[in-house]
Amino acid sequence: MGLKYEERYATHPADAKNYDTNRLRDEYLVQNIMEEGNVNLTYSQYDRLIVGGAVPVNETLKLESIDPLKAEYFLERRELGIVNVGGKGTVSVDGEVYELDYKEALYVGKGKKEILFSSENAEAPAHFYMNSAPAHEIFPTVKIGREDAIIIELGEPENSNRRTLNKLIVSDTIKTNQLQMGMTELHPGSVWNTMPAHTHSRRMEAYFYFEVPKGQAICHFMGEPKETRHLWMGNEEAVFSPTWSIHSAAGTSNYTFIWGMGGENLDYGDMDICQPDELR
Ligand SMILES: O=C[C@H](O)[C@@H](O)CC(=O)C(=O)O
Numbered sequence: 208m209g210l211k212y213e214e215r216y217a218t219h220p221a222d223a224k225n226y227d228t229n230r231l232r233d234e235y236l237v238q239n240i241m242e243e244g245n246v247n248l249t250y251s252q253y254d255r256l257i258v259g260g261a262v263p264v265n266e267t268l269k270l271e272s273i274d275p276l277k278a279e280y281f282l283e284r285r286e287l288g289i290v291n292v293g294g295k296g297t298v299s300v301d302g303e304v305y306e307l308d309y310k311e312a313l314y315v316g317k318g319k320k321e322i323l324f325s326s327e328n329a330e331a332p333a334h335f336y337m338n339s340a341p342a343h344e345i346f347p348t349v350k351i352g353r354e355d356a357i358i359i360e361l362g363e364p365e366n367s368n369r370r371t372l373n374k375l376i377v378s379d380t381i382k383t384n385q386l387q388m389g390m391t392e393l394h395p396g397s398v399w400n401t402m403p404a405h406t407h408s409r410r411m412e413a414y415f416y417f418e419v420p421k422g423q424a425i426c427h428f429m430g431e432p433k434e435t436r437h438l439w440m441g442n443e444e445a446v447f448s449p450t451w452s453i454h455s456a457a458g459t460s461n462y463t464f465i466w467g468m469g470g471e472n473l474d475y476g477d478m479d480i481c482q483p484d485e486l487r
């Protein structure tokens with residue numbers, strides 16, 4: 208049981224276009240996020256967003272500060288979004304206990320000192336996926352249940368991109384400093400997310416793929432719209448999307464993913480769309 212962390216730098220697109228498969232994976236792909244009995248964090252220099260996972264089994268796990276934050280406690284200068292992608296669990300925030308069922312979310316505001324994770328059933332532990340961004344203002348801690356999400360139906364079966372987008376932690380649901388999170392569920396037979404693709408140079412983004420059936424895979428596309436690259440990804444893996452990069456994928460089956468953003472604004476619709484026939 209413990210806490211592990213890793214750090215990632217930001218890259219210039221002119222450099223990134225020279226990366227081979229391994230280098231692309233080293234810089235952008237995040238694997239082993241969900242490890243039983245651990246809190247695993249990856250601190251990116253893209254808007255200082257932290258991506259992480261916590262899988263409590265029999266013990267309670269604590270979200271401790273990590274050395275690069277030079278903070279007394281994790282949320283001293285940060286805010287946090289959590290989505291449970293495993294069995295039923297609880298998150299305790301300075302003694303206040305929130306029950307999170309499958310696909311339910313929690314926003315935790317800056318200044319909260321003790322964040323504890325536990326699972327209801329060790330046989331089916333909770334898998335808490337997290338995004339954290341720097342914060343200056345204190346906003347209330349709020350649970351966003353499935354019925355609290357703002358649902359947007361997107362895509363067409365004919366374009367293999369029929370999907371249901373759930374806005375969870377966005378400016379239309381709750382108050383945050385810069386964090387935005389949501390979950391998009393691909394319908395059976397649909398495999399393309401975020402197509403047409405887009406960029407938003409005001410915000411970076413991280414995608415976390417789950418509900419990827421055993422033996423299937425996600426082909427995630429990144430890069431400048433006219434200089435794209437791909438990364439093959441598995442279940443419960445995440446990928447950082449630089450501000451200059453598209454972020455879109457096709458799976459060998461349908462799947463679900465959590466998107467999270469940090470940056471300049473909280474305007475979800477502020478995107479520069481790239482049509483499929485414009486990509487290179
Ligand atoms: O900036 C927004 C994000 O990329 C996602 O919300 C897009 C998405 O979920 C989709 O189109 O499937």
Ligand SMILES: [Zn+2]
Pocket residue numbers: 405406407412454
């Ligand atoms: Zn985006």
